[in-house]
Each structure stands twice: as structure tokens, then as C-alpha cells.
Amino acid sequence: MEHTAWTLIGDTAIFLDIRHDRYFRLPPAGNAQFVSALEIPAGGWPVQPPGFERPGTWAPPASRSPLIDSGPFNLGDVARAIWMQKRVERRLNSRPFMTVMSDLAGLSASKPLADPSSDAMAARMVRAFELARLLRSAADRCLARSIALALCLMRRRCAVQVVLGVKLSPFSAHCWVQSGEHVLNDSLEEVQRYSPILVL
Numbered sequence: 001m002e003h004t005a006w007t008l009i010g011d012t013a014i015f016l017d018i019r020h021d022r023y024f025r026l027p028p029a030g031n032a033q034f035v036s037a038l039e040i041p042a043g044g045w046p047v048q049p050p051g052f053e054r055p056g057t058w059a060p061p062a063s064r065s066p067l068i069d070s071g072p073f074n075l076g077d078v079a080r081a082i083w084m085q086k087r088v089e090r091r092l093n094s095r096p097f098m099t100v101m102s103d104l105a106g107l108s109a110s111k112p113l114a115d116p117s118s119d120a121m122a123a124r125m126v127r128a129f130e131l132a133r134l135l136r137s138a139a140d141r142c143l144a145r146s147i148a149l150a151l152c153l154m155r156r157r158c159a160v161q162v163v164l165g166v167k168l169s170p171f172s173a174h175c176w177v178q179s180g181e182h183v184l185n186d187s188l189e190e191v192q193r194y195s196p197i198l199v200l
Contacts (some may be wrong), residue, residue: 001015001049002049002050003018003019003049003098003158004016004018004049005018005046005047005048005049005052005102005197005198006045006046006047006197007045007046007047007166007195007196007197008035008038008045008195009167009168009195010021011031011032012025012031012035012168013025013026013031013034013035014166014168014195014197016164016166016197016198018049018052018097018098018101019096019098020051020097020197021096021097021098023160023166023171023173023197030098032043039185045115045195045196046195046196046197046198046199048198048199051102051105052101052102052105052198052200053105053143054199055108055161055199055200057159057161057180058161058163058199059177059178059180059181059187060181060196061163061176061178061182061183061191061192062181062182062183062188063181063182063183063188064182064183064186064187064188065116065117065126065179065182065183065184066185067116067117067123067184068121068126068130068198069127069128069130069148069184070127071087071123071124071127074124074127074128077124077125077127077128077131078128078131078132078135080125080128080152081125081129081131081132081148081149081152082132082135082136083162084144084148084149084151084152085132085136085141085144085148087148088144088145088147088151089141089144091120092143092144092147100147101198101200103152104151104162104200105200107151107154108154108161108162108200109173110113113157113158113159113167114156114157114159115159115179116153116156116157116160116179116184117179119156119158121156122152122153122156123198125149125152125153125156126149126153126184126185128146129145129149129152129185130185142174142175142176142186143164143175145185146163146175146176146177147162147175147184149177149184150162150177153177153179153184154169156160158179159179159180160177160178160179160184161177161178161179161199161200162175162176162177162199162200163175163176163177163178163196163198163199164196164197164198164199165194165195165196165197166194166195166197167193167194171192173194173197174190174191174193174194176190176191
């Protein structure tokens with residue numbers, strides 16, 4: 001499973017094949033055998049493959065960042081947020097998922113320095129991405145939206161992580177951005193419905 005991340009939800013293992021951009025789980029007998037042989041990995045779940053290591057600074061989400069709801073409507077910032085989302089959407093449509101994720105992992109490892117709350121422009125971008133929802137629906141765009149926000153913040157040398165999560169019954173996947181334990185583009189209640197499977 002060279003390019004596969006996985007996590008455990010209850011007694012079910014969920015896998016993300018990064019190379020082929022697909023989630024999957026094993027048949028019941030295979031899942032039971034896999035889970036029965038497990039030992040809790042160092043650092044717990046999710047388990048991530050080489051080249052996609054989980055940042056050591058990541059912590060489970062514990063609060064919604066106040067930056068989301070702070071600040072006025074700035075049309076220029078909102079336009080930039082929408083433009084960045086569209087740019088990332090085009091990239092996701094034209095390049096392999098693994099390439100996009102590898103690029104993001106490389107940026108995440110480039111030793112960012114700041115907390116978004118300590119950088120005025122970074123704080124404005126968090127607010128702008130939230131306000132962009134008023135002009136362009138965020139439905140089914142969580143991956144592109146989260147990567148776009150993370151890229152804007154990483155360019156300000158902010159320490160942020162993009163988190164992909166999954167849930168069962170029914171199966172669903174979601175994506176959000178964190179700085180430390182603070183969620184930067186979603187509600188805490190929403191992201192806590194998901195178990196992280198890949199953190200970059």
C-alpha cells in the first residue's frame with residue numbers, strides 16, 4: 001500500500017488510494033482479518049504513506065477560528081478567493097490527484113512560520129473565503145476550496161494543514177483547513193463528523 005492512507009472507524013478500515021483518487025474498504029471477511037491483526041500505530045490514526053507524512057504539528061480540531069467571522073466584506077479579497085478556487089478546480093481536473101497532493105505536501109513541509117491570526121493579510125483571506133460562499137456555493141467544492149485557502153495562507157508562510165476526512169453510514173468524504181486545532185473554513189460540528197484519513 002505504497003500510496004495508500006487509511007484510518008479506522010469503529011471496526012471498519014477505510015482506505016484512500018492517493019494514486020488512483022479513490023476511497024475503498026475491504027470485504028467483511030478481509031476487513032475483520034485486517035483489523036484483528038492491527039496494532040495501534042505510533043501517533044494513532046490516520047496512517048499515511050511515505051511522501052505524505054502527517055505534519056507533527058497537527059492536532060484534532062477543537063474550535064472554529066474566530067477569523068472566519070471577523071472583518072468586513074472586501075470585494076477584492078473575495079474576488080481573489082473565488083479566482084483561487086477556480087484555479088485549483090482546473091488543476092484538479094487537468095492533473096492527477098496524486099500530483100496535486102504531492103505538490104501540497106511539499107509546500108506543507110517548507111517550514112512555515114506564522115499563525116494566520118498574526119498576519120493581517122492571512123486573516124483577511126480566511127474571512128474572504130468564508131464570504132465567497134455568498135457568491136459561489138461551496139457545495140461539493142470542499143477539496144478545491146480548502147486547497148485554495150491553504151495555498152493562499154502558505155504563501156504568507158502560515159502553518160496550516162489540509163485535512164481529508166471520511167465517515168460511514170452513509171459513506172461520505174470531506175475536506176477542511178486547520179491551523180493548530182482551529183478550523184479555518186468550516187464549523188467544528190461539521191468536521192467532527194469525519195475521521196481524518198489524510199493530513200497535509
